[in-house]
Each structure stands twice: as C-alpha cells, then as structure tokens.
Amino acid sequence: MTAPQPAAQPTASYGTGHTPVVELRGIRKAFGDLLANDDIDLRLRRGEVHALLGENGAGKSTLMRGLYGLVRPDAGQVLVDGRPVSITSPKDAIAAGIGMVTQHFALVAPMTVTENVMLSSVGLGPLDLAAARRQVKDAAARIGVAIDPDARVEALSIGEQQRVEILKALVHDCRVLLLDEPTAVLVPQDVDALFTTLRRLTEQGLAVLFTSHKLHEVSAICDRVTVLRRGRVVTTRDVDGAQARELAELMVGRPVTGVARDAVLGFETDEAPAARRDVDVPAKTVLRVRGLTVAGTASQGRRALFDVKLHVDAGEVLGVAGVSGNGQRELVDVLTGMREPVAGSVEVDGVDLTGAGPQRLMDAGVGRIPEDRHASVVPDLSVEDNLVMEHLDEFRRGPFVDRRKVRAHANRLIEEYAIKAGPTDTVGSLSGGNMQKVLLARVLDREPRLVIVAQPTRGLDVGATEYVQRQLLRQRERGAGVLLVSEDLDELLALSDRLVVLSEGRVAGELPVQEATPERLGLLMAGGTIEEVTA
Amino acid sequence: MIRFALRGRQPRWLLPVLAVLPIVLTYLLTAGPIRAAGANPAAAYERYVLQPLSSVDSVFEVLLTSTPLLFTGLAVAVAFRCGYWNIGADGQLLAGAVEATFFGLNVRGLPAGVAIPLVILAGAVAGVVWALVPALLRTRLGIDEVVTTLLLNPVALLLVQCLLNGPWRNPENQFPESAPIDPAYTFPRLLADHRLHLGFAIALVLAIVVGVIISRTPLGLRMRAVGRSPEAARFAGIRVERTMLGAALGSGAIAGIGGVSQVAGLQGQLTGGISDGFGYTGVVVATLATLSVTGVVFVSVLLADIIVGAESAVRVLQLPPQMGDVVTATLMLCVVAVLVLRRYKLVVRFPAALHRSRSRPGLGEDAA
Ligand SMILES: Nc1ncnc2c1ncn2[C@@H]1O[C@H](COP(=O)(O)OP(=O)(O)O)[C@@H](O)[C@H]1O
Ligand SMILES: [Mg+2]
Numbered sequence: 001m002t003a004p005q006p007a008a009q010p011t012a013s014y015g016t017g018h019t020p021v022v023e024l025r026g027i028r029k030a031f032g033d034l035l036a037n038d039d040i041d042l043r044l045r046r047g048e049v050h051a052l053l054g055e056n057g058a059g060k061s062t063l064m065r066g067l068y069g070l071v072r073p074d075a076g077q078v079l080v081d082g083r084p085v086s087i088t089s090p091k092d093a094i095a096a097g098i099g100m101v102t103q104h105f106a107l108v109a110p111m112t113v114t115e116n117v118m119l120s121s122v123g124l125g126p127l128d129l130a131a132a133r134r135q136v137k138d139a140a141a142r143i144g145v146a147i148d149p150d151a152r153v154e155a156l157s158i159g160e161q162q163r164v165e166i167l168k169a170l171v172h173d174c175r176v177l178l179l180d181e182p183t184a185v186l187v188p189q190d191v192d193a194l195f196t197t198l199r200r201l202t203e204q205g206l207a208v209l210f211t212s213h214k215l216h217e218v219s220a221i222c223d224r225v226t227v228l229r230r231g232r233v234v235t236t237r238d239v240d241g242a243q244a245r246e247l248a249e250l251m252v253g254r255p256v257t258g259v260a261r262d263a264v265l266g267f268e269t270d271e272a273p274a275a276r277r278d279v280d281v282p283a284k285t286v287l288r289v290r291g292l293t294v295a296g297t298a299s300q301g302r303r304a305l306f307d308v309k310l311h312v313d314a315g316e317v318l319g320v321a322g323v324s325g326n327g328q329r330e331l332v333d334v335l336t337g338m339r340e341p342v343a344g345s346v347e348v349d350g351v352d353l354t355g356a357g358p359q360r361l362m363d364a365g366v367g368r369i370p371e372d373r374h375a376s377v378v379p380d381l382s383v384e385d386n387l388v389m390e391h392l393d394e395f396r397r398g399p400f401v402d403r404r405k406v407r408a409h410a411n412r413l414i415e416e417y418a419i420k421a422g423p424t425d426t427v428g429s430l431s432g433g434n435m436q437k438v439l440l441a442r443v444l445d446r447e448p449r450l451v452i453v454a455q456p457t458r459g460l461d462v463g464a465t466e467y468v469q470r471q472l473l474r475q476r477e478r479g480a481g482v483l484l485v486s487e488d489l490d491e492l493l494a495l496s497d498r499l500v501v502l503s504e505g506r507v508a509g510e511l512p513v514q515e516a517t518p519e520r521l522g523l524l525m526a527g528g529t530i531e532e533v534t535a
Numbered sequence: 536m537i538r539f540a541l542r543g544r545q546p547r548w549l550l551p552v553l554a555v556l557p558i559v560l561t562y563l564l565t566a567g568p569i570r571a572a573g574a575n576p577a578a579a580y581e582r583y584v585l586q587p588l589s590s591v592d593s594v595f596e597v598l599l600t601s602t603p604l605l606f607t608g609l610a611v612a613v614a615f616r617c618g619y620w621n622i623g624a625d626g627q628l629l630a631g632a633v634e635a636t637f638f639g640l641n642v643r644g645l646p647a648g649v650a651i652p653l654v655i656l657a658g659a660v661a662g663v664v665w666a667l668v669p670a671l672l673r674t675r676l677g678i679d680e681v682v683t684t685l686l687l688n689p690v691a692l693l694l695v696q697c698l699l700n701g702p703w704r705n706p707e708n709q710f711p712e713s714a715p716i717d718p719a720y721t722f723p724r725l726l727a728d729h730r731l732h733l734g735f736a737i738a739l740v741l742a743i744v745v746g747v748i749i750s751r752t753p754l755g756l757r758m759r760a761v762g763r764s765p766e767a768a769r770f771a772g773i774r775v776e777r778t779m780l781g782a783a784l785g786s787g788a789i790a791g792i793g794g795v796s797q798v799a800g801l802q803g804q805l806t807g808g809i810s811d812g813f814g815y816t817g818v819v820v821a822t823l824a825t826l827s828v829t830g831v832v833f834v835s836v837l838l839a840d841i842i843v844g845a846e847s848a849v850r851v852l853q854l855p856p857q858m859g860d861v862v863t864a865t866l867m868l869c870v871v872a873v874l875v876l877r878r879y880k881l882v883v884r885f886p887a888a889l890h891r892s893r894s895r896p897g898l899g900e901d902a903a
Contacts, residue, residue: 030540032540336770337772338769338770357772358769358770358771358772359772362772368770370770374764374767375764375766375767375770376767376770376771377764377767378759378760378763378764378767378768379763379764379767380763380764381756381759381760381763385756385760389756389760389767389768389771389773390771390772392753392756392757393753395753396752396753399752400747400751400752401751401752401753401755401756403751
C-alpha cells in the first residue's frame with residue numbers, strides 16, 4: 001500500500017475548518033546521539049497564542065530555530081498556508097512571513113532603534129532614514145507601545161530591547177511570530193506588558209508561538225499549548241480545559257511534588273521544621289562582603305557591581321535574585337576567585353580573602369559551583385581525574401598520582417551521588433545532570449564551610465533538579481552557609497532563608513523569605529527600593 | 536548526500552580503523568604518482584617500508600635517522616599537550632646545536648665524563664633561552680605563540696649562517712662549516728660497527744621520562760587540564776600561566792638537546808644543513824602521534840623508515856627523491872583527515888530513502 005498523497009490529506013484536524021498558517025510535519029533533529037526533536041507535528045492557527053511548554057532541554061528552542069532556519073532539521077516538512085516551503089535560512093523564514101525573537105537578543109548596542117530595526121532589510125542603495133523612522137513608529141503604534149526611534153539600544157531596559165526585537169520582526173510583515181523564552185529575562189511587571197502586546201498582535205490576525213517552562217504564563221495568555229517532553233510532542237490542547245497540575249505532569253512525565261524545603265528537611269530529620277533554626281542564638285557569619293565593587297565592561301557602564309554589602313550566616317541559605325546580567329555573574333566570579341574586585345572586602349570566617357584566587361578560597365573552606373559547568377570541569381578528562389582536580393596533592397604517592405586512591409575516591413563518590421557514569425568516562429560525554437553531580441561531588445565531599453552556587457539546576461531534568469536542591473539544603477543542615485544565585489524565583493523561594501535582590505550591580509533590597517513574594521521581588525528586580533516594596 | 540554528524544561515544548572498533556585506514560588510503564592515493572614515475576607501486580612500498588627493516592644494519596640506520604625526529608616530536612608533543620602551540624622547535628634545536636659547537640670549539644681539554652653532561656645541559660639551556668621570549672609574551676601578555684615561535688626559526692638559521700660565514704668558518708678549507716669539535720664532546724656510539732650514537736638512547740630515556748610525567752604525575756594531569764580547558768584548570772586552582780610556561784620551556788630544552796645530539800653525535804661539527812626541517816617534521820610527528828609519547832616513538836621510527844627507504848628507492852627504482860616526501864605528506868594528510876572521525880561520524884542519506892523512512896500512516900509523503 002502506498003501512502004496517501006498530500007493533496008488528499010486534511011491539513012487541520014481540530015475542526016476549525018481553515019488551514020493553519022504554519023504546519024510542521026515530522027520534524028526531527030539529532031545532535032550526535034541526542035534526539036532533540038523527534039517527529040514533531042504542530043499546527044499554528046491564525047490569531048492564536050500557542051505555547052510550547054517543556055522542561056529545559058525538551059527541544060523547544062531547537063524546534064523554533066529549525067522553523068526560523070537557524071538550524072537545519074534532519075527530516076520533516078514545513079507548510080505555510082498549506083503549501084510546503086523550504087526554509088534553510090532566516091531569509092527564507094522572513095520571506096514566508098515568519099519572524100523570531102531569539103532568547104539572546106541580536107541587537108547592536110551603540111545603534112539607534114531605527115538603525116537596528118532596519119539593519120536586516122537595508123539594501124545597497126541609500127537609506128531613507130525618515131521613512132524608516134516612520135515605519136518604526138507605525139509598527140510601534142500597531143502594538144501599542146511607546147518607543148523613541150532615535151534612542152540608542154544600549155540605553156534601553158531589557159523589556160524595551162525586547163520590544164525592539166519584536167518591531168524588527170513586524171516591519172517584515174510577519175504573520176507568525178516566534179518568541180523563545182521571552183519572559184525569562186523579564187521582571188514580572190514587564191511580563192504583563194509583553195502579554196498585552198501579544199494580545200494586540202493576535203487581534204490583528206498574527207499567530208504567536210512562544211516557549212516557556214512556566215505553567216502560570218501559559219494559563220495567563222495562551223489559547224492552546226503543546227507540551228514537549230524529551231523531544232516529543234506529548235499533547236496539544238486548549239488551555240481552557242487544561243489543569244495546571246495536569247500540564248506539569250505531562251511536562252515532566254510523572255507526578256510532581258516539587259522540592260519544598262520543609263518536605264526536604266523532614267526527609268532529613270523527624271524534627272518539626274519550625275524547630276530547625278534556633279533564632280535566639282545569633283549564628284556565626286561565614287561570609288561577609290562589604291563595599292564590593294567590580295569594574296564593568298563597556299556595555300555595562302563603568303561598574304558591574306557597586307558597593308555590594310551582604311553576609312551569609314552558618315546554617316543559612318542566602319538567595320540572590322535578579323534579572324540576569326545585573327551583576328550576579330561578577331559577584332560569583334569574585335567569590336569563586338576568578339575575578340578581582342576594584343574595591344571592597346571579602347571575609348570568610350573572619351579571614352580577609354579579598355582578591356584571593358581559587359586555591360586560597362578552597363583552602364579556606366569555600367566550595368564553588370558556578371553556573372558554567374563546562375568551564376569548571378575539564379570535559380575531555382575523565383570523571384575520576386576531574387573529581388581530584390582541585391586537590392591533586394592529596395592523591396599522590398611519592399612523585400606519582402596514586403591511581404588506586406583516585407579510582408577508589410571516584411567509585412565512592414559515583415555511588416554516593418548516584419552519578420550515572422564510570423570513573424574513566426570523559427566528563428564531556430555525560431548529561432548535564434550528571435556533569436553537575438560530578439561538580440557537586442567534588443565540592444561537597446570536602447564539607448565546605450561556605451558554598452557559592454549559581455544556577456545549580458539550569459538545564460537539568462526534574463529528577464536531577466530535586467537531587468541538587470536536596471544536596472544544597474543538606475549543606476545548610478550541616479551548618480554550612482550557602483550563597484545561592486538563581487534566576488528561578490521558585491527555586492529561590494523554596495530554598496532560601498533570606499533573599500537579596502541585585503539590580504544594576506547594587507543590592508536593591510533584602511527580604512526574609514517569609515516576606516518575599518514574587519511581586520515584591522519583581523519590584524526590586526525592576527529597580528524599586530525596599531521602602532517602596534514594603535510600604 | 537554525505538554529512539558529518541557529531542558522535543556521541545567512540546565505538547570500540549574505531550581505534551584500529553583509525554590506525555589502518557590512513558595507511559590504506561595513502562597507498563591508494565600514491566600508487567598513481569609512483570606508477571607515473573615508472574615504478575611498480577607494490578615494489579616501491581616494499582622499498583619504502585619493508586626494505587629498511589630487512590637487515591640489522593639498515594634497522595640501525597632507521598633508528599639513527601629517527602633520533603632528531605624523536606627529540607623534536609617529543610618537544611612539540613609536550614608543548615601541544617599543554618595547549619602551547621610551539622612551532623619553533625627548529626630554532627630551539629639550532630640554538631642547542633650552536634651552543635654545543637661553542638663548547639666544542641672553545642672549552643677544550645675537559646674529560647669526556649664531564650664534557651658530555653656539560654654540553655647536554657648547555658644545549659638544553661640554549662633551547663630554553665630560544666623558547667623563552669615567545670613563552671613569556673604568551674603567558675604574560677597573551678601574544679599568540681604560533682607566530683612568534685615560528686618567526687624565530689629563520690632567525691636561528693640566519694644566526695647559524697652568520698657564525699659559519701664569520702667567526703666559525705672552517706680555517707682549513709674556508710667552507711662555511713665549523714671546524715670539528717673537541718673529541719671529548721663527541722657522543723659515544725652505542726655499537727662498535729654502527730653510527731647509532733648516545734643521542735638515540737638519550738631521546739628514548741627522555742621519551743620515557745616525559746611519558747611518565749604526563750600520564751602518571753600530578754604535574755602531567757595539570758598540564759593536560761591546562762591544554763584541554765584552561766578556564767576549568769584555572770577554576771580548579773591550577774596556575775595556568777606557570778604550567779604553560781613550564782611546558783613551553785621544557786619543550787625548548789628537549790629540542791635544544793636534539794641540536795646537541797646532531798652536532799656531538801652525528802656530524803662532529805656545525806653545518807648549515809644541521810637541521811633538515813626537523814622542527815617542522817616534529818609537528819608532523821606529534822600530530823600523527825595524537826600527542827601520545829608512545830605514538831611519537833612509533834611515528835618517528837615509521838617516518839625514518841620511509842626516509843631511509845626513499846634513499847634506496849632512488850638508487851634501485853630510480854624514483855625521484857621527492858617521492859618519499861610525497862608519501863610522507865600524503866600519510867600526514869590522511870591521518871589528519873581520518874582523525875575527524877573521532878568526533879564526527881559520516882551520515883550518508885539518500886533523499887528517496889529519507890522520505891520512505893518518514894512515511895507513516897496518516898501522514899502524507901511529498902517525495903514525488
Ligand atoms: N547545537 C547543539 N549541539 C548539541 N546539542 C544541542 C545543540 N542545541 C541543543 N542541543 C541539545 O538539544 C536538547 C534540546 O535543547 P533545546 O532545544 O535548547 O531545549 P529547550 O529550549 O527546550 O530547553 C538539549 O539536550 C541540548 O543540550
Ligand atoms: Mg531553550
């Protein structure tokens with residue numbers, strides 16, 4: 001039997017009666033042995049906001065980038081208005097009426113809004129700047145945002161920059177707008193503004209596809225949702241009928257409980273959670289940072305961090321919140337010995353360690369787990385070698401590396417931390433979760449007094465995420481201080497005792513976790529002051 | 536359509552294939568030119584590869600020829616392992632040769648037991664000195680070492696020629712060669728009736744020492760970490776610049792001793808042709824050996840085998856002398872090409888088959 005011809009094939013199966021603007025059939029993309037997209041079918045209707053929901057690594061970005069011509073799918077077909085099109089570059093996508101805002105913006109910082117918007121469409125001839133400004137203004141009016149066409153992009157906030165990216169897509173008359181994790185970089189208030197914009201666009205007949213791993217966003221704005229898990233479509237359904245909990249379970253593929261601190265602590269001991277921390281006895285301070293100032297790059301302005309003051313007590317998790325790029329990376333770099341501050345002091349257990357390098361910090365009992373795993377372990381070396389890399393001198397016999405001791409050490413940690421790998425596998429061949437476990441094992445096995453950890457669960461699946469969060473809470477239980485930098489508010493709220501918010505390199509405010517709500521944190525992240533927030 | 540796709544894991548069969556495939560490919564690619572030059576490719580290969588290994592005497596000749604390649608191959612491998620791209624082993628070898636000649640001409644009357652260790656040490660120091668400036672520029676200022684090490688090679692060659700045409704010109708015959716060095720410095724032969732000399736033994740000992748350091752000691756592990764991922768090494772508390780500086784200077788020292796070995800072991804004097812591009816061949820050796828020390832020993836001997844074989848092929852088969860270089864160069868290209876397979880696999884796709892595999896009930900097929 002031969003397969004039916006496409007003409008005989010109904011193109012929409014949701015009973016709407018009209019052709020979807022974009023239809024994907026059997027899209028497949030592999031990276032090495034990893035199937036990022038496995039046989040994906042998706043129909044996008046005119047005038048709908050369609051969410052692509054999935055955990056980190058589910059393949060959402062890959063699918064979008066494939067549709068926009070940024071990666072090339074191995075197989076499958078794209079139909080626009082029912083006609084097959086071949087999209088091998090963003091040019092083809094734009095010609096087909098598809099626009100995309102990538103997760104990391106592609107803007108030229110020193111140029112104006114108009115120049116940025118026109119950049120992708122300028123030909124060889126002279127540029128009519130007046131007409132271009134008019135076009136930008138018209139497009140801005142269409143989506144109901146006020147934006148100065150002559151403002152330099154570097155002077156705009158992240159939310160405004162995102163609007164410029166949307167304008168860029170709109171001036172090409174796109175009918176389908178792809179947004180990859182548009183809310184990840186926004187404070188909650190900007191998210192609302194974005195959603196208003198998206199509503200306006202769909203009223204004008206555009207179709208919007210956006211990726212997210214946050215359920216509440218999906219229910220707030222979307223008409224339909226497609227859930228991806230490990231590269232496959234689990235389901236596509238109307239949001240109205242979908243329960244958040246049900247979607248969550250579809251997304252992760254099993255019932256979700258979430259790591260609530262009390263649950264984890266209960267898991268550790270039988271005591272009542274309230275009795276966990278003795279508030280009457282002032283805890284010993286393990287980390288004290290005063291006046292910390294770090295020079296910035298050209299795009300950040302003069303200082304990436306300015307006059308930062310914070311402290312971490314023994315047995316407490318201090319969460320550091322903030323929109324990415326507000327100095328978190330620089331703070332972690334200083335505290336892990338990878339960058340020197342221009343002013344200020346860092347004290348660990350009362351010992352001054354300002355400007356100390358990795359070795360001195362480790363000797364002082366600081367455990368370091370920064371966000372870029374690939375720059376913290378050597379991917380081409382084996383698991384066992386990476387596990388001893390920070391303390392090679394403890395694994396020597398005479399002038400040689402004591403291979404037997406190294407192997408025994410590796411075997412013990414692999415067992416203890418449930419790392420799915422052999423001691424001689426190269427770390428680069430491990431999944432993100434197992435790579436993170438190698439790093440955790442290397443650091444936590446030494447029972448550090450202070451743990452500096454950034455984005456510990458980014459890109460991990462649910463199982464690994466829970467595991468990593470448990471391990472961090474276990475450090476707190478042990479009496480270590482933990483400084484946790486994360487962009488995931490839920491994670492911060494679940495793990496921290498106290499939160500500080502960084503905004504434009506300064507500490508915008510500090511809240512105990514009981515008083516921290518997403519709204520309050522959002523205001524601080526957006527540059528509000530603590531007085532405004534708690535008023 | 537053929538495409539490269541990233542490999543997940545290396546399958547077990549890969550390593551033997553990587554070793555054999557280049558040799559087969561080289562044979563296939565060079566058979567034509569050899570035939571065109573008027574020889575039977577099979578006979579030529581017999582000359583190139585097997586003939587030199589067929590008598591004890593010619594085996595020693597191969598080992599002798601491999602000696603400078605061992606030194607420079609090791610030197611390059613040490614530096615590359617640490618992520619320092621030293622292309623200047625030629626200049627460092629020449630520096631060692633000049634230093635050895637300086638001692639051989641000017642510091643006379645020492646007993647051999649003192650003279651030989653002294654000249655080896657001096658050659659190592661000379662190699663270090665020649666390697667020092669690019670290494671410091673790299674580790675202190677981040678200036679790319681590929682260019683600086685490379686550009687010091689012709690400088691060293693000009694220095695040699697300057698000395699040979701000036702102060703060290705042979706006083707007897709006025710040739711641009713130095714006078715013979717003091718016999719106290721001459722390396723003893725390893726065998727009574729062959730030219731194979733102490734230099735070969737030193738190279739082997741160095742190979743063992745370097746191999747043990749790289750694979751067995753904390754220093755070696757640090758070097759490999761620095762070479763593979765300097766950021767991660769720095770993060771783990773390794774002093775990246777110091778480790779790299781050490782590897783760069785160690786590399787220079789090994790190449791410098793190679794220069795001493797050529798003067799004191801083989802030629803007994805300094806000549807303009809003291810290095811036959813050994814530093815560059817060293818890069819070839821180290822690359823073919825995938826930077827493993829055992830590999831360096833094996834590849835040096837293999838290349839020496841072809842070099843010696845090429846000489847006899849010229850005599851017996853009237854093949855042009857360059858044919859040996861053609862074979863070596865082809866081998867090099869094949870190995871490098873095949874090494875790609877370590878990270879990538881070839882995926883062959885036929886458009887029709889692609890769509891057939893995609894077809895399933897309920898979904899249309901677009902292949903006409
Ligand atoms: N260029 C690439 N090379 C190798 N693997 C990749 C590449 N891009 C994505 N991946 C892998 O594909 C999977 C899906 O990634 P992605 O589409 O970015 O997920 P999501 O956007 O849903 O978080 C991940 O496991 C990721 O590591
Ligand atoms: Mg993504």
